[in-house]
Amino acid sequence: MTIPVQNLSSVEQTALFPLYYRALESQRPDGLLQDRKAVELVNQIDYDFAKLKIQSFVQVAVLLRARQFDIRTRDFLTRHPDGVVVYVGCGLDTRFDRVDNGQVEWYDLDLPEIIEVRRQLIPETPRTHLLGYSVLDPVWMDGIGKLAGRSLLMIAEAVFPFLRGEDVKRIVLTLTQRFPGTELVFDAMSPLLVKIQNLVFWRSGMEVRLQWGLSHSRELEAWHPGFQLLSEWNHFEQPEPRLGLSRWMRYVPVFGKGARILQYRLGN
Numbered sequence: 001m002t003i004p005v006q007n008l009s010s011v012e013q014t015a016l017f018p019l020y021y022r023a024l025e026s027q028r029p030d031g032l033l034q035d036r037k038a039v040e041l042v043n044q045i046d047y048d049f050a051k052l053k054i055q056s057f058v059q060v061a062v063l064l065r066a067r068q069f070d071i072r073t074r075d076f077l078t079r080h081p082d083g084v085v086v087y088v089g090c091g092l093d094t095r096f097d098r099v100d101n102g103q104v105e106w107y108d109l110d111l112p113e114i115i116e117v118r119r120q121l122i123p124e125t126p127r128t129h130l131l132g133y134s135v136l137d138p139v140w141m142d143g144i145g146k147l148a149g150r151s152l153l154m155i156a157e158a159v160f161p162f163l164r165g166e167d168v169k170r171i172v173l174t175l176t177q178r179f180p181g182t183e184l185v186f187d188a189m190s191p192l193l194v195k196i197q198n199l200v201f202w203r204s205g206m207e208v209r210l211q212w213g214l215s216h217s218r219e220l221e222a223w224h225p226g227f228q229l230l231s232e233w234n235h236f237e238q239p240e241p242r243l244g245l246s247r248w249m250r251y252v253p254v255f256g257k258g259a260r261i262l263q264y265r266l267g268n
Helices: 012-025 036-044 056-079 095-099 112-121 138-147 165-178 191-204 217-222 241-251
Strands: 084-088 105-110 128-132 152-156 182-189 227-234 259-266
Touching: 012 036, 012 056, 012 112, 056 084, 056 095, 056 152, 056 182, 056 241, 056 259, 084 095, 084 138, 105 112, 105 138, 112 128, 128 138, 138 165, 165 182, 165 259, 182 191, 217 227, 217 259
Parallel strands: 084 105, 084 152, 105 128, 152 182
Antiparallel strands: 182 259, 227 259
16 A cells, blocks of 8 residues: 655655655665665655655755754664653654664654654554644644653754744743753754855745845843853765765854754753
């Protein structure tokens, strides 16, 4: 049985791109990451993946980002084996299968339409739960309220740049108030890179637009006295040969430091 995704909006269908990238990568012996579950899902979805226009640089960049989020999540679970992970904007990612340590309590959060497709493809289990809400609706935090007091990691991959800055701040401050000590891992772009990326979207005819740019990695520390930057990473930190000539962009400041993955501790 195949699962149709035609009812997803054009923006929501962008969740198919990283899924397909991971499925393709898993068939390479030198893959940047291995995700056999992604291969299974691509075969279950009623969609012509062959029509997706694959740009090598974008594909590799997305995979490097996903791998880094995996690394951060595994590190958290090494330190907190029975911790809780909330994956904001999960799309059709299968990160749980890639990092599961046999103890973690996992919550996947995305828009109701995405979660409905996900529910058909990846049913809930005693340790995996689905939350069909916009991240802007704070009611989703009620779904994990019973876990207050446990070590919590929130990962937001390719989410915050699409939100308004005031909404990002409100989400983070509310999370801190309700679950102090949460670790947050997210990706961000500089304001200039946001403008450049939106120009790329416009020229490609894509409807999506970025809204929030982060000028400095420590910018969030000014939002709350208990915020602490734990680590940061960018795509060009360690040159990846498959980025081709793009790997030399590490020497161009706007690109070399323009896109980052940041890890924060929110409060004590």
